[in-house]
Amino acid sequence: MSPHATTRRDLLKQLGLAGVGLSLVNVPGWALPVLAQGETLVAFTDIPPTFNPGANPTAISRQYDIRKLEPFTPRDQFFTTQHYGHPDTDPATFKLKITGLVNKPATYSVDDIKMMRATDVVAGFECSGNSPRSVQGLASNGKWTGVPLKVLLDRAGVQPQARELVFFGADHGTEEIEWRTQKFTHEQQFGRSLNREQAASPDILVAYALNGEPLTKHQGSPLRLVVPGWYGVANVKWLTNIHVQEDAYLGRFQARWYRTLRGEMIDGEMKWKESAVTRLRLKSVIARVTTNGSGGYTIHGFALNNAQVPIKAIEVKVDDGPWQAATLDKATLANKYSWKLFSYAWSNPAKGEHTIVSRAIDANGQIQPTLQELETKNSFLEDNSQFPRKLTI
Ligand SMILES: Nc1nc2c(c(=O)[nH]1)N[C@H]1C(S)=C(S)[C@@H](COP(=O)(O)O)O[C@H]1N2
Ligand SMILES: [Mo]
Numbered sequence: 284m285s286p287h288a289t290t291r292r293d294l295l296k297q298l299g300l301a302g303v304g305l306s307l308v309n310v311p312g313w314a315l316p317v318l319a320q321g322e323t324l325v326a327f328t329d330i331p332p333t334f335n336p337g338a339n340p341t342a343i344s345r346q347y348d349i350r351k352l353e354p355f356t357p358r359d360q361f362f363t364t365q366h367y368g369h370p371d372t373d374p375a376t377f378k379l380k381i382t383g384l385v386n387k388p389a390t391y392s393v394d395d396i397k398m399m400r401a402t403d404v405v406a407g408f409e410c411s412g413n414s415p416r417s418v419q420g421l422a423s424n425g426k427w428t429g430v431p432l433k434v435l436l437d438r439a440g441v442q443p444q445a446r447e448l449v450f451f452g453a454d455h456g457t458e459e460i461e462w463r464t465q466k467f468t469h470e471q472q473f474g475r476s477l478n479r480e481q482a483a484s485p486d487i488l489v490a491y492a493l494n495g496e497p498l499t500k501h502q503g504s505p506l507r508l509v510v511p512g513w514y515g516v517a518n519v520k521w522l523t524n525i526h527v528q529e530d531a532y533l534g535r536f537q538a539r540w541y542r543t544l545r546g547e548m549i550d551g552e553m554k555w556k557e558s559a560v561t562r563l564r565l566k567s568v569i570a571r572v573t574t575n576g577s578g579g580y581t582i583h584g585f586a587l588n589n590a591q592v593p594i595k596a597i598e599v600k601v602d603d604g605p606w607q608a609a610t611l612d613k614a615t616l617a618n619k620y621s622w623k624l625f626s627y628a629w630s631n632p633a634k635g636e637h638t639i640v641s642r643a644i645d646a647n648g649q650i651q652p653t654l655q656e657l658e659t660k661n662s663f664l665e666d667n668s669q670f671p672r673k674l675t676i
Pocket of ligand 2 (some may be wrong): 364409410411412515516
């Protein structure tokens, strides 16, 4: 388990401080990014003052207000969305079935899963539609508890000819199927797949808890898939069936909706490639700016990546100044799939309007692109462009 696998709220509870002016309590070691004593938030001028995401915690979809940035997104603020609404699920009767090309098909109750050895994975993810339009609020970070998918698959015995694992949710809706002149509509479950190699990762969980508390309906109660390092859509909620097959699964949210068309220079020639939304792309976001009231300003943000290549640095640029190294928070950095928090001390900025922006750089030297550099990307999905913010000092 990570050294910081306790939420701030747990910590405050342990200290007997829960509920008493949380943001003013100075918890040692948790100064970042909880507001330190005497610090205040500086408003961004490119966000309307009426912008108040998450104001209704029971809404079926919500954004996380990234200005509240914490190491772990509280369960009732965790961003949430889905395509078909919330299905009716009863944890007492809910079943997860493992079917198809396995030696021992299985049916698990939620209690069966909870009785198995629990594993925690800290993982941050964003919806692939997250972008400046939603003030990057379709992103969150949590500690998930569950059973590794690999344990269930090893028990079931995946047969040699199996190539693909399909994960079905309990939710369903009507989809249009089109082939040449033929068009028909049909009811179907939400489904996503992973190929056998992708599904073999020991870090994928069938999860039942977030930040040490049971999943809510919003997060896919009672069971959901958590695929660390992947965009949100891979994390199938209300998981009722894992079906093992030889053929590729071509459901709408696998093969049609979550697609990006990109132009790529291959040997001097532009080639246009459609690809599926899979692993997170390198992104950093400035989430908030605080001031101590005496000329000291701090810029805070988070970064996401797929963890196959670690993040090496985050840099911040003020107006037309040079890129400057930000400080990466050690605890989140040490945690493979967590979002990484960063901060940058901005001393005595000049009075007036400023534009600030961050960029992430990975261990291969890959740099988070600008919006311009994403010119040949032809969908609004997977927008990992740099996110300039405006504010007035
Ligand atoms: N069963 C099911 N799982 C789903 C979806 C869905 O529509 N149905 N939406 C996906 C998408 S697009 C995202 S971004 C994430 C959001 O997860 P969250 O609500 O826990 O943040 O759930 C994914 N899992
Ligand atoms: Mo999504």
